[in-house]
Amino acid sequence: MFRSVSPHPDFVAQEYELLERWRERRTFARLRAQNASGPRWSFLDGPITANNPMGVHHGWGRTYKDLFCRYHAMLGEHQRWQNGFDCQGLWVEVNVEKDLGLQNKRDIEAFGIAAFVNLCKQRVLTYAARQTEQSIRLGYWMDWNDPDELRRLRDMLAEDATQVTTIQGVDGPVTDTVEMLIGRLGMGDIGGSYFTFSNENNDLIWGFLAECHRRGWLYKGHDSMPWCARCGTGMSQHEMTEGYRDREDPGLTIRLPLVDRPGESLLVWTTTPWTLTSNVAAAVEPRLRYVKVRQGNDLLWLGRGTLKSALVGPFEIVEEKTGAELVGWRYEGPYDALPSVQAAFAAGGPSGVPYEHVVIAWEEVGEEEGTGIVHIAPGCGAEDFQLGKKLGLPVIGPIDESGLYLAGFGSLSGQSAAAVADQVIAHLRDTGRFYRLETITHRYPHCWRCGTPLLFRVVDEWFINMGEVYDQPRETLTTEQVDRSLRYQIMEVVDRIRWIPDFGYERELDWLHNMHDWMISKKRYWGLALPIYECASCGTVTVVSGRDDLHARAIDGWARFDGHTPHRPWVDEVVIGCSGCGGPVRRIPDVGNVWLDAGIVPYSTLHFREDPDEWARWFPVDFVTESFPGQFRNWFYSMLAMSTVLRREEPFKTIFGYATLFAEDGRPMHKSSGNAIEFDEAADRMGVDVMRWLYMRARPDDNILFGWHVADEARRELLVLWNVYSFFVTYARLTGWSPGGAPPPAERPAMDRWILSRTAGLASTAGACLSDYDALGATRAIEGYIDDLSTWYLRLSRKRFSRNQDPVDRASAFATLHAALLGVARVMAPILPFLSDSMYLNLTDMDGDAPDSVHLTRWPSDELGDLRDERLEGAMGTARRSVELVRTLRSAGGLKGRQPLARMWLALPGADLAERDALLALVRDEVNVKAIELIGDESGLVERRVKPLLPRIGKRLGAAIPAVMAAARAGDVVINEDGSVTLAGVTLAPDEVEIQASPRPGTQVAHDEGLVVVIDTELTDALRAEGDARELQRAVQELRREAGLALDDRIELWLAGVPEAVGPHLVDVAEEVLADPPSEGTPADGGFAVGSVQLIGGTVEIALRAKRA
């Protein structure tokens, strides 16, 4: 017996039950064992940052990942099932700092780097455990660590990192210190998720950097870069985009007096007052016109096009010159008295000649804002720095890594650059340099992690050279040119990858074409320790290729490092011998860019070094997927770059990108916007299957809106399927049906063969979509199927399940619906793991041979293939359209569905219909007509109109078309013997027109693509009586239900006022409503449910009660 199923399911409770069942029965482990010898399918998980709980947006990506892994498991393929956590970097540091209440890097160093780094590790373990739990809740099947074990390791690390403990590995217990065990997580002997802080991950990045160095691509650069004063680190080009935000700044206009033109000044505009200390030049555009204006006693120079916007008050133009004529003019700077400025000017630029403030030419100067004269401070801006480099200008870098003024800047020294605007303005007023102050709003870069507005600083950082950009089309490059330039080598790798959506390919190439050298250093604490050793005495740079290499080169400190993970501060203890002079060298203090950590995983997690043969079996991976905004220059890029350097091979064959998740109001989800939904809340209110369905219904290359309303829509779709399932179970229990005993499918009615064919088609279509990474296509196929199953198969077949006198037909119906539900459950399994298993388990409950989870079954397309009958599906489509047309006609004619009609006529679009008699019988019953007559020519019933088929005749007729169409509309048509048609003097062949029909009196007609339906709207008394009988039957049924009777309760029935014409039908009515022959009148004693119904022939009073056994 099937377990009874509520029509109002509690999906969430059901999900928890299944999670428990899968856990108890080790379902996932058994799936892995079952596929262990299958062909390989290699999926590589893009690491999720283990720094916070999972958000609902992670649910989207993780549903794709789980879906494709599960699908390939149903194909019997062997997989690694390894989730990844991204562990190192600033984002973790920022949170740990916040927890500790630390303000800046000095605070961290005072706190102690070792303790700080340990806390970073603990935070990662905390959230890895949390995200593991959440992922399991989502139904995401991976080789998960036990979250409690992760927390145990975390707590032991907090207590004493050197204590020894044991964890359960793949082949038995593994014992080590807590610190080293944590560093070994995810490795072959321990299993579980990979962690990018692992020893192996870090070690392989060292190898990659050593390889870059060996080829001469690693270098130390000197550049002006965006700098976060709070984090004390520079931002690479990769990190800049997310950080632009609107910000209010002072728009400050100042006078800079000209040395050789007494009384005259340049007017210069800036939004960054703090950079004025470092002014070395004023730039003009040589071709623009500049004017001298008089305002009171002032004579001011500025761009002609900026007069109106830049000046305050009346002015008079007294002179005009081109920018080129201004170049070379000397002026007095805003802060000439500062010792640091004097020192820099005395030293001059690279030439060593003492320097003075001077007007320079720069084509980038414009008149859109400011004064057309631009303040240049090479120590404070990226473009200024480049320009200064070109012109040999001195560089005055005013701030330290915390954004505080260095010594030598007078009263500013020691103050924060972010907070000196007022002081600078006061200084300008005191020295007569001030002209005007506004407030402007503009896009300004902010730190993408902590939100602090960025400053610009000139600093030393380490870069990987991405190679020359050649000014010629790629296809004209020679092999030598490509071999010289890494970026083109990466492009060749990109060519070999399938990008979904395909514009991803262009995006990645675009990025590769434009990218600067990759800045890989960060002046921070928690992350990859860059293995770079720069000798202070001979300048030689040594790059250590791994832990063993470090050991071999160490001349001091190895013992203090040994037993620790390769992180600061422990690794910094090691001193190596310089590969140039042999002298002692220490590591540079920098840590690495986080994308190095994630980029190496196609190597580190597949055991590139430990077991190259095994690596080769999984590499290149078949599939990766991630949200694409940002990733073209982050994860995708770093994997491509690293794999190109190491092997010049593509790390993955197919990449599938999806867009961004927004809240239902179309805005990004933010706690502060009040539109955020937490993953846990979503999971426990809507259920994760509903969430997964919502995601998989969305177009991946479009942004998705997530919220309770869209979830309700998704849920309603699933409820339709659930209702069908619940119907099946209800009647199977009621009639005691159990599988077996039905005729073979080929001998079942057309309706049954049709839905079985649809089921087979679904498996095949959805399988093709999923093999092609098209989740949406598969989802749409399932949606269409559910609709067919519910609104066509079941609606028309209902009676076959309830009181069916024909046991063979009933068995066919049950067996068919059972097979259909089982089929769709198996197809849905990768998308809806809970709902599908719940249905599957109940439906197979009596099948001792069935696997004990839908997830242990194989993809059903082969198994169902023989049931496919496309001819029948096409014919059913025609039958369905006929029914829809009759419904439209009934509705238009005010004829209720219960009112039988005498007959209808049907003209079929093709010559005939497959399974004609069976399908016409279906139509007849469904639309409640007594007879269907097939007609070849409906001319006797309708008036015909001709519709020329424009796509067919357009090219041939051209300009004659308007006349032809007008004639067709006017009905000015000659229909010829051979079926051709003459309109406005033009003859159209039969296949160039469609003949449409309109009704003659006494009938209604409708048509659709060659299908014509006509109904007879004349009602006889007999037909009316029959309609009344059905109306009465419905009223009794309704009363039964209101009275709370069970489906199979028999009743005693009393009727009063039954019209005479209805009398003969009463026996049938009584049988349908499970009543004894009805008594007349109203019963004397009570206990009856009473009601009435209005029939054409009069009002009938009804009373009924359950019959006592």
Next chain:
RNA sequence: GGGCGAUUAGCUCAGCUGGUUAGAGCGCUGCCCUGAUAAGGCAGAGGUCUCUGGUUCGAGUCCAGAAUCGCCCA
């Protein structure tokens, strides 16, 4: 500033290589059906297909320009 994409019903979106009457789902209104019932069916209202020009017998669709939005880059 450059590149890519988008703009279609109140909302979310389809609309293939041009075809005259532009669709779906949700929402709204009315009707119907109903022992699957927190479902189902039929119909209605709701559209200057962002705008302006052009090509064409014919443009939501092709071309050019503009506006707005998004993404990528500078």
